[in-house]
Amino acid sequence: MSDTPSHEPGKSIMPKWVRGPQDFIGGIALMAVAVFALWASSDLQGMHGFSFGAGTAPWMFATLLLGLGAAVAVMGLVQDGAAMQAFSWRGPLFVSLAILCFAVSIRPLGLIVSGLASFLISALGTPETRWIETIIVGVLLTIGCALLFPYVLGLPMPLFPSFIAQ
Amino acid sequence: MADLFHNLILGFGVAVSPTNLMLCLIGALVGTLVGVLPGIGTIATVAMLLPITFGLPPVGALIMLAGIYYGAQYGGSTTSILVNIPGEATSVVTTLDGFQMAKQGRAGPALAIAAIGSFIAGCAATVLIAVLGAPLTKLALAFGPAEYFSLMVLGLIFAVVLAKGSVLKAIAMIVLGLLLSMVGSDIETGASRMSFNIPELADGLGFATVAMGVFGFAEIIRNLDAGASMDRDLVQQKITGLMPTKKDMMDSLPAIGRGTVLGSILGILPGGGAVIASFAADTTEKKISKNPEKFGRGAIEGVAAPESANNAAAQTSFIPLLTLGIPPNAVMALMVGAMTIHGIVPGPQVMQKQPDLVWGMIASMWIGNLMLIIINLPMVGIWVRLLRVPYRLMFPSIVVFCAIGIYSINNAPVDVILAGAFGLLGYWLIKHDFEPAPLLLGMVLGPLMEENLRRALLISRGDWSVFITRPLSAVLIAAAVGLLVLAVLPALRKKRDEVFVESEG
Numbered sequence: 001m002s003d004t005p006s007h008e009p010g011k012s013i014m015p016k017w018v019r020g021p022q023d024f025i026g027g028i029a030l031m032a033v034a035v036f037a038l039w040a041s042s043d044l045q046g047m048h049g050f051s052f053g054a055g056t057a058p059w060m061f062a063t064l065l066l067g068l069g070a071a072v073a074v075m076g077l078v079q080d081g082a083a084m085q086a087f088s089w090r091g092p093l094f095v096s097l098a099i100l101c102f103a104v105s106i107r108p109l110g111l112i113v114s115g116l117a118s119f120l121i122s123a124l125g126t127p128e129t130r131w132i133e134t135i136i137v138g139v140l141l142t143i144g145c146a147l148l149f150p151y152v153l154g155l156p157m158p159l160f161p162s163f164i165a166q
Numbered sequence: 167m168a169d170l171f172h173n174l175i176l177g178f179g180v181a182v183s184p185t186n187l188m189l190c191l192i193g194a195l196v197g198t199l200v201g202v203l204p205g206i207g208t209i210a211t212v213a214m215l216l217p218i219t220f221g222l223p224p225v226g227a228l229i230m231l232a233g234i235y236y237g238a239q240y241g242g243s244t245t246s247i248l249v250n251i252p253g254e255a256t257s258v259v260t261t262l263d264g265f266q267m268a269k270q271g272r273a274g275p276a277l278a279i280a281a282i283g284s285f286i287a288g289c290a291a292t293v294l295i296a297v298l299g300a301p302l303t304k305l306a307l308a309f310g311p312a313e314y315f316s317l318m319v320l321g322l323i324f325a326v327v328l329a330k331g332s333v334l335k336a337i338a339m340i341v342l343g344l345l346l347s348m349v350g351s352d353i354e355t356g357a358s359r360m361s362f363n364i365p366e367l368a369d370g371l372g373f374a375t376v377a378m379g380v381f382g383f384a385e386i387i388r389n390l391d392a393g394a395s396m397d398r399d400l401v402q403q404k405i406t407g408l409m410p411t412k413k414d415m416m417d418s419l420p421a422i423g424r425g426t427v428l429g430s431i432l433g434i435l436p437g438g439g440a441v442i443a444s445f446a447a448d449t450t451e452k453k454i455s456k457n458p459e460k461f462g463r464g465a466i467e468g469v470a471a472p473e474s475a476n477n478a479a480a481q482t483s484f485i486p487l488l489t490l491g492i493p494p495n496a497v498m499a500l501m502v503g504a505m506t507i508h509g510i511v512p513g514p515q516v517m518q519k520q521p522d523l524v525w526g527m528i529a530s531m532w533i534g535n536l537m538l539i540i541i542n543l544p545m546v547g548i549w550v551r552l553l554r555v556p557y558r559l560m561f562p563s564i565v566v567f568c569a570i571g572i573y574s575i576n577n578a579p580v581d582v583i584l585a586g587a588f589g590l591l592g593y594w595l596i597k598h599d600f601e602p603a604p605l606l607l608g609m610v611l612g613p614l615m616e617e618n619l620r621r622a623l624l625i626s627r628g629d630w631s632v633f634i635t636r637p638l639s640a641v642l643i644a645a646a647v648g649l650l651v652l653a654v655l656p657a658l659r660k661k662r663d664e665v666f667v668e669s670e671g
Contacts, residue, residue, distance in 0.1 A: 023335075026598035030338055037345055040360040044352075050628020054357035057616040058348040065345055068338040075334065085597045091390030092593060095383060095565055099586035102569040103579040115566050122562040125390050129558050137559050145570055153218050155574040 020081020027073025034066035091125045098122035110158040111149070116142045174296055177525030181533055186229050189222065190530050193230035194537045197237020202244050202549045203560060209606070210385065211238040212500045213377040214567065217574040224508040225523050229530040231504055235497060236288070236534050239480055240542060243280045243473055244549050248273060257476065259448040263461060263468025270464050275410035277546055279418050279466055280473040281539045282410075287426040287474035288535035291481035294430050295488075295528050299517060302489035306514040309490070311621035312632050316642035318615050321492060323646040324435055325604050327653040336604050339595075343608025344615065346371055353617060366580040373609050374503055375572055375581050377496065379588025380595070380602040382568045386561050387593045410466070418470035421451055425471035429478030434485050435494070447475035481531055487512055488524055492614070496603050499610035 018024045037058060044055025075081070098121040105114040119138040123129045149155050180186065196218075200211045215234050219227040239257075246257040247264035260280070267276040309317070326336040349360045350370025361367035410418070428450065429443040451471045452458045461468050486494045491513025493499040505512050510523070517524050542549075572585045592602055626632035634640045 022598055023332075026335070026600060027338075029594075029598075030342065033342065034345070037348075037360065040362070041348070044357055044359055045355070051624055052354075052616075052620045054352035054355045054359060057619070058345065058359055061341055061345040061348060061612075065338065065341045068334065068341055071334055072332075072338055075332075082599065086391075087593075087597060088391050091387045092590060095387050095390070096586050096590060098562070098565050099383070099569055099582060099589070102566070102573070103582035103586070106573055106579055106582075111570070115570065118569060119562045119566045122565040123558070125387075125561070126558055134559065134562070138562065141563050141566060145566065149217075149570055149574060153221055153574075155217065155220065156577065157570075157574060 018076060020076035020079055021084045022076070022082040023079075024073050024076030024081075025084065027069045027071070027076055030069030030072060031066055032069075034062045034069055037062040037065070090127070094125035095122050098125075107158065108162055110160045110162070111146055112142055112159055113161060115145055169300065170296055173300075173521065173525050174529065176521060177296075177527075177529030180225060180522050180526030181229065181529035186226055186526070186530065187533065189226045189230040190233045190534050191537055191541070193233025194237040194240075194534050195541060197234035197239075198241040198244070198538070198542060198545075198549070199237075199552070201238035201241020202552055203241075203564075207381060207385070208235065208238040208242065209377055209496050209500070209603070210381040211241075212497055213374050214382060214564075214571050216374050216500065216504055217571045219504065220507065220574070224505075224510055225526050227504060227508055228501075228523065228527050229534075231501060232527055232531055233534045233537075235480065235501075236284075236477070236531070236538060239477060240281065240284060240538050241549070243284075244277060244542070244546070245553065247276045247280065247469070248550060249553055257444070257473075259444050259472045260469055262448070263463075263465050266462065266464035267466065267469065272464065274546075275414050275466065276469050278410050278543060279414065279470050281542055283418065283422045283425065283470045283474035284477035285535045285539050286422050287429060287478035288481060289532060290426045291430050291433070291478045292528060292532040292535075294482055295485055295531075296525075298434075298485055299489060299524070299528070302485065303514045303517045306490050308638070310636070310639075311618040311625065312636050312639045313642065314490075314492075315615060315618040315622055316633055316639040316646070317490065318492060318611050318618070320642045320646040320649075321486075321494060322604075322608065322611065323649050325495070325607050327649050331599060331601060333650075333653050335600050339600050339602070339604040340608035343605040343610075344612040346376070346605075347609045347612025348616075353613065354620070364580070366578055366584075370613075371584065371609070372503070372575065372581060373499060373606060374575055375585045376588050376609060377500060377606055378568050378572055379585040380592035380606065382564070383586060383589025384592025384596060384602070386564060387589060388596050389557065390561065414466050418466050421447075421467040421471040422474045424450060425474035426478045429475030430482045432475075433479030433482030433494075443475040443479035444472035447471040477535075484528075484531075488517060489514060491516075493607070493610055496606040496610075499606060502610060 041055050041058040041062065044058065045053035046055050046059065047053055098118040101121055102114050102118040105117065109117075116138050119141060120134070123134045123138070146159055150157055150159060181190070196215060197211060200214065201208065212231065212234055216231070219230050222230065242257040243260050243264070246261040247268050250261050250265040264276050264280070267273065322340050326333055326340065347370070349367055351358055351361075351368055358368055425443075425447040428447050432443040432446065448461075448468060448471060451465075451467045452461050455461065455465075455467065480497075483494045483498055486492050487498045487501060491502075491511065493502050493512075502512055510516060510520070568585070569582050572582050573579065575581060595602055595605075622632055623630070632639070633643055
């Protein structure tokens, strides 16, 4: 997967000859993904005769992406384009943490603990959260999900922490 | 003709069973419920609700999903009319006149005409699907691997041409999607590709996971950027008088007709017809209207035409999926995912082997549209109240709901983490002005394209000219090249940009 590079928001760290930083960086990042994919699929068998090996299609698409990424980057050089947009950290950080928390804790701790914890963590993503109402809504939502998914929809998932359920 | 009626009767027989009616109703209701929430588009809605259909039998699951799809579409228009925030791309143009109507205290008629227009369009599109289904299936049987490959190239080019912004960047997104689809086991040799010995990657990236990340999580993160208290221009007036007047009906009926025709045609074309259909319908109305200056000031035609067009297109986009097995847009791609989970491989064989499934779904589309009219008009009040829920409470709920949804697909915590990673990727893409929809389409078509390319070249013994020497394939490739040339030609580019700029104004 591509690492999502985060750049300093707003500040023009780009040299003057980059006329469209948004496209320039975007293109470079795509090229990086392509190079990474080429490396990752380099151990796969290529064409033998006229039949495709496992690595042929990945090689084709990655090469194509490399070219297109380069083209996008070049467009960022020759054409005046949009500046970098500001990236904020609070929303992405806490939403990611909430997702991570859910993924890590659903098996050992069960839906009720894990769901509520993720709810509260993601609520940190905005400074506008009012905690009392957030906690009330979080508890209600967790109860709702605990009834909806395992019982109404019949999807198997642990509800309670495994050390209690045992 | 007799065949057609026979098929429709079979379809309605399946669709009106109490269970299926119930599922259709629940689907439409839940779809509207989620679709009404601003900032959640159709794709995210369908991806989010996919898991709730897993426990059902295949026919029921598809009927419910189709209901969710229309519900989400309709919910999106409700949001555009009442809050001036388009729930999704297809209802962007509806905001222009719809919100103005609402401000003038005519939210009721605007909502009603959107529903009525959608229903009429839905009826026409249902008939069209029924009529075109069988002959297109026969055509599909004449398709060899070369033709399939060329058709998919054409579809992807369509998606590029119809996407907003730079053609080059849209192509780059498609190729990125194709590349992502390569992760996992190779279907022919079984070799594991780019999966780094992570067992969960051996099966490839699930596109429900990617869709939820790129469309669900990324949207949430982006919305948080703007501050959770999004500028919500919610109409404060009480909504009175739902029914449109006689004059409203007279004004909008021709617009509905034109929108339906335009939408039905654009929907069949692969590559995301519903969005462009609504734009095109609105532009047409402006062009042929005797007093175009009333558009943007609450003209009822400005609601009727795009709403009928996007609904017609949403339905006819099932045609390429059901007959050729090729999803024409990202929502249909999710439908393929749902079908695969139930062990159905969409394509010409399904029409012949499981007619009850296909025709049941087609019939349920019509029923679903009827239900939307019946349930939505009286429930407008509830939707309005839902719109008043502040975003600061809504977004954590969506995060948790999505996380549970993704987890339940495979019971795999890794999927949840992957979706989170794709959320960050999606956020980054938005910041760099890359459109995520072509990426998803590329991802779905990737394995199909590879397989058909391989077969075509194997049959031709490595001769690449097979794509232009077989007549049907040559026509498709020529159309794709022609479209691409047209799209980068300066004159048309300007036109195309105008359409999109207008929609943002």
